[in-house]
Amino acid sequence: MKQLDVLKNYAKAVAIGAYDSDSPGLFGKHDNVRRYWEDRFNRTVMSQFLAPVVERQRESSSGIRVMDLGCGAGEGLGILTSLPQRARNLDSELEKVLDYRDISHYKGVDISPAMIEKAKSLHEKRSQASFEVADLSEGLPIEMGEPPYDVYFSSYGALSHLNDEALGKLVGEICKHIEDRGIFVADMLGRFSYEWPGYWGNPNDNGSKMNTYSMSYIYPPDAKGEIEVERFPIRFWGGAEFDRFITEIAADKGAKVIRRRLCDRSILVGRHMNTREFNPEAPPIRAAVNSLHQINCRTDLSQLIFEYHPQPNHPHLNRFFDNLQNSWNAVVYACIEALDRWRTPQKLELEPLAGYPPVVQDAIRTIRLAVRMAPSLRIDDPRANLVEPQLAYLLREVEWNLQQGLGASHGLLAVYEFKK
Ligand SMILES: C[S@@+](CC[C@H](N)C(=O)[O-])C[C@H]1O[C@@H](n2cnc3c(N)ncnc32)[C@H](O)[C@@H]1O
Numbered sequence: 211m212k213q214l215d216v217l218k219n220y221a222k223a224v225a226i227g228a229y230d231s232d233s234p235g236l237f238g239k240h241d242n243v244r245r246y247w248e249d250r251f252n253r254t255v256m257s258q259f260l261a262p263v264v265e266r267q268r269e270s271s272s273g274i275r276v277m278d279l280g281c282g283a284g285e286g287l288g289i290l291t292s293l294p295q296r297a298r299n300l301d302s303e304l305e306k307v308l309d310y311r312d313i314s315h316y317k318g319v320d321i322s323p324a325m326i327e328k329a330k331s332l333h334e335k336r337s338q339a340s341f342e343v344a345d346l347s348e349g350l351p352i353e354m355g356e357p358p359y360d361v362y363f364s365s366y367g368a369l370s371h372l373n374d375e376a377l378g379k380l381v382g383e384i385c386k387h388i389e390d391r392g393i394f395v396a397d398m399l400g401r402f403s404y405e406w407p408g409y410w411g412n413p414n415d416n417g418s419k420m421n422t423y424s425m426s427y428i429y430p431p432d433a434k435g436e437i438e439v440e441r442f443p444i445r446f447w448g449g450a451e452f453d454r455f456i457t458e459i460a461a462d463k464g465a466k467v468i469r470r471r472l473c474d475r476s477i478l479v480g481r482h483m484n485t486r487e488f489n490p491e492a493p494p495i496r497a498a499v500n501s502l503h504q505i506n507c508r509t510d511l512s513q514l515i516f517e518y519h520p521q522p523n524h525p526h527l528n529r530f531f532d533n534l535q536n537s538w539n540a541v542v543y544a545c546i547e548a549l550d551r552w553r554t555p556q557k558l559e560l561e562p563l564a565g566y567p568p569v570v571q572d573a574i575r576t577i578r579l580a581v582r583m584a585p586s587l588r589i590d591d592p593r594a595n596l597v598e599p600q601l602a603y604l605l606r607e608v609e610w611n612l613q614q615g616l617g618a619s620h621g622l623l624a625v626y627e628f629k630k
Contacts, residue, residue, distance in 0.1 A: 213321075216371060219425060219440040220282075221324040228428045229283035229328050235504070239428050242503035243479050243496050247606050251475045252289055252365065252397070252623065257307040259393060259470050259625050260290070263360055264308050273314025273338075275359040279346055279380070280368020281318030284329035287339060289365055290316075310336070317359075319344040319351050320368075347376035350383035358389040367621065370399040370444050374418050377445070378459050385463035385628050393470075396456070396624045399423070400474060400617040401446035404531065405482035405489055407521050409446050416451045420444060427481040448617040449474070452624060460628055470625040472615035478516055478538060479609075480620030491519050502602035508594045511549075514542045514605070527618060534612050537570045541608055544574040545601050548581040549593065569611040573604035 223229065228238065234245035267274050278286035291310045318341045320326050329341045344351035346369070362384045369377060384394055401417045402410055409421045420443035429437050447455075449472050460467035479496040486492050498513035518535045520528040563571040580600040584592035613619065 215440040215442040217322055217324075219442060220322040222440070223425065223428055224283070224322075224324040224328050226429065229325070229332075236497070236500045236507075237427075237431060237484075241496075242500040243476070246503055246602065247479060247499070247609075248366075248476060248621070249289060250606075251473075251610065253292065255471050255473060255623055255625065256290070256395065259627070260361070261307050263393065264312055267312065267360070274308070274312055274361065275314055275357065276316045276361045276363055277359040278316065278318040279362060279364040280371065281320050281329060281341065282322075282325050282366075282368070284318050284333050284339065284341065286318065286363050286365050287316055287333060287336065290361075290363070310338075313338050315340070317342070319346070321345045321371075346380055347372055349379050350387060352383075352387060358387050359392060361393045361395065363393075363395045365395075365397045367397060367399045367444070369396055370446065371442075373420060373443075373445060374455070378455070381456060381459045382463050385460050385465035388465075388628055388630065391627060391629045394456075394626045394628060396452070396622075396626075398447040398452060398617075398622045398624070399444055400619040400622040401448045401451075402524075402527055402616055402618040403446075403480050403482075403620050404478070404518070404618075405480045405492055405620060406446070407489055409488070410521060410524060410527070413524055413526070417446055417448060421446060424487065426487060427485050446617075447622055449615040449622055449624075450617075452617065452622060456624070456626055460626075464630075466629040468627045468629070470627055472622070472624045474613035474615055474617065474619035474621070475623050476620040477534065477609050477613060477618055482620070493517060499602055499605065502598040502605075504594075506591055506594050507598075508591070509598055511542060511546050511601075515539055527616065530614060530616060530618060534609070537567060537608050537612060538605060540566055540570055541573045541577065541601070541604055545577045545581070545597070548578045549597070552581050552585070567612065569608055573608055577601055577604055 234240055234242045236242070263274060276290065278284070290308055291313070316339045318329055318339065320343065323343050326341045326343050333339045342351065372380065381394070384392065411417055422441050423444035424439050424441045426439045453469060453472055457467055479499050481496065482488055483492045484494045484496045486494070493516060495514060495516060498509055501507055501509040516535045516538050518531045563574055577600060580597050584596045587596060589595050615622070
């Protein structure tokens with residue numbers, strides 16, 4: 211029955227066209243936050259670990275083999291093949307870490323026939339890509355003698371559909387299937403997100419229980435109420451418990467495991483900050499950040515202020531969120547203040563910044579500079595098109611720098627290397 215709800219949910223998502231267009235905007239699956247924060251975060255994290263793999267495969271001219279677990283409409287292919295190095299100057303070309311031509315085979319598997327159909331139609335010209343329907347709760351979908359993959363990849367919560375037993379079996383089979391080494395990328399839903407404090411439970415529990423989730427956010431805001439939104443079980447993970455889980459499974463299979471990264475993605479801009487479906491006190495910060503990135507659109511900056519309500523029994527998380535709240539709000543207030551006083555820029559330099567982490571000090575200086583420079587640049591509406599996107603990028607840096615991989619976010623991104 212629950213599996214049926216998962217299938218219905220994703221079939222509907224395909225039917226409404228959520229997987230068709232990837233032009234970013236104010237809401238929907240491919241909104242600005244997904245494009246400029248989430249995809250970008252995934253790419254930045256993965257490029258560090260893929261670069262050496264790519265180099266090795268280029269030397270041996272063998273090409274990289276990737277399996278995408280819960281591939282949806284084949285999003286992983288796009289995420290992996292548009293891994294740009296950060297542009298450090300204005301006059302050189304952007305280099306990619308992984309080019310489509312580096313991939314010798316990409317195999318996407320997903321339980322949803324509708325998704326696989328969509329993936330096939332979107333990628334029909336990609337001759338190295340193949341897609342098949344498979345249920346990951348039955349284990350790793352490989353044929354007898356199927357060659358190992360260099361990267362076992364998953365994105366945006368696909369493996370959070372599995373309970374602990376099924377995930378353990380899958381990871382164990384990956385450990386056995388690798389050649390001498392393989393990269394495993396897991397992208398789980400974070401248990402300690404402010405989107406759902408009701409799911410945090412007791413800090414010492416492992417959270418092996420499945421909790422109810424929905425993807426109501428993919429529907430346009432004005433369609434709510436007319437659409438029946440499916441609810442289905444999801445496993446939410448804390449960072450430490452996920453790390454323990456993977457380490458134990460790998461050790462049990464005799465594989466060595468090296469944790470390459472464990473990080474929080476979208477702490478204040480999770481999808482359900484806007485819906486408030488699981489936390490009525492959540493401020494709709496994702497909507498405000500989407501607006502910051504939108505061309506010719508001015509944002510009410512007060513909508514960006516994060517007011518955290520401490521949760522009983524979680525002093526460590528309370529300290530983490532408290533610190534993030536102070537840092538984040540300081541940058542927002544600095545921007546509001548600079549806009550109020552942009553005609554008297556000399557005063558802006560006098561504000562004391564000591565006491566804030568370096569990333570926040572740097573962000574405050576930068577936003578003041580952007581406000582001062584903006585009116586002299588030739589651009590329509592410098593506030594909407596220059597200051598506001600800059601503020602978004604600075605807030606993104608604050609979030610990325612202060613995250614601790616606690617699972618205090620919508621997405622917990624983990625990269626492991628398994629070795630035999
Ligand atoms: C949130 S979507 C993510 C899709 C894609 N990876 C992306 O980055 O957008 C989760 C995907 O997991 C798939 N899924 C859920 N349960 C699964 C299972 N038991 N076996 C295989 N795929 C599953 C769903 O059909 C869906 O396409």
